[in-house]
Amino acid sequence: MIFYETPHRLRATLQDMRAAFGERPASLSRELTKHYEETTRGSLSELVDHAARHKQRGEYVIVVAGTAPRTNRAFDADEPDDEHEVELHE
DSSP: OEEEEOGGGHHHHHHHHHHHHOSOEEEEEESTTSTTOEEEEEEHHHHHHHHHHSOOOSOEEEEEOOOOOOOOOOOOTTSOOTTTOOOOOO
């Protein structure tokens, strides 16, 4: 997931992301394609701590990892599966 954020809302946004998404890997980049480009990688908690220790300047891009892929289990046509079962009405 990719998010764009302003400096004055960065810390609150990272805290909200940690609360909503849990402890996921993420990166925090500022001033992309410019001379002072900077990227920090870590967990959302580490990025919250980083933002608390550094003054926010410039525009930020936050990239947050998605959820881990589900493990696929073998499909058995005779076994009911509530996730994939669809009831059709006439």
